[in-house]
Amino acid sequence: MQRHQRGYSGLQISLHWILAALVLFQLIFGESMTAVVDAAEDGLQASRADLALGSAHYWIGIAILVLVGLRIILRLTSGVPRPADSGPAWMSAAARASHILFYILLAATPILGLLAYYVGDPFGEIHSLAKPVFTLLIVLHAAAALLHHFWLKDDTLKRIFIPGV
Template identity: 65%
Template sequence: MTETGSGYSAYQIALHWITAALVLFQLLFGESMTTVVDAADEGQPVSALDQTLGSAHYWIGLAILALVVVRLIMRLVSGAPKPVEGGPSWMQIAARLSHGLFYLLLLATPILGLLAFYVGDPWSDIHSLNKPLFIVLISVHALAALFHQFWIRDGTLKRMLAPDR
């Protein structure tokens, strides 16, 4: 793996923010899939909106899985920028752990969703457990980015907003 410059490429930044937007959509509208599956199990009709959102949840989950695979390949080929110098080692360890957990969740959640859709329980229960994990991890990630931007002022957030030149 090669190290990149001090920041991320435009492609890495685009993949990050597209993935983030798709995950946010899933978190906000994913319950429609549960509504659709439960209605099908009970032989009940489902609204057109829930049907559309349930279908979108399925396809966006596949898109997230594909984008994460692309991100991982890009990371293996191009590397990632070194952490900003000067921070305590525990912050760098926490950053590596949280990024690793993000990749694990971003890969496992769509796979578990497919298992839930095609196989059923217990996969749907396990898939559903990832929602609160994502919410906590995203919250910590966003707070850490804001902490770096406004408290430490080390340019960490800027690296994910503007490509390395």
């Protein structure tokens, strides 16, 4: 059963935006890890930039895994605001489904990345599939938030910026 609260807490909002920034970094600079792995497989040395960004990709992936664990714990213990009543029922179902998919991706992608790093393929290939899925989900998530704000004129978007709304 889902627990509901008036609005997101400051900690929940902070975790949302920290995770968003970390995922964005991973999506933009994640190819450096591929360059490092490919260079190692070919017996070559990756560039200093790729080594630095590859290392950052590794540690940020671990940070994402830890922070999403914290976010899930907070969600289970503190609850979340009730969904906006504006819009058709399918929108609420889509919102629930997209949030579940986000949590699955946020947990599974770093785990698959670690398995790819320490075990190898096929985990690397599966891990790389997360990028287009994340990208599509982020676009849909942002579009839905803007739709709620500008078309449905509810507080959905405000809730992820202002605690307690």
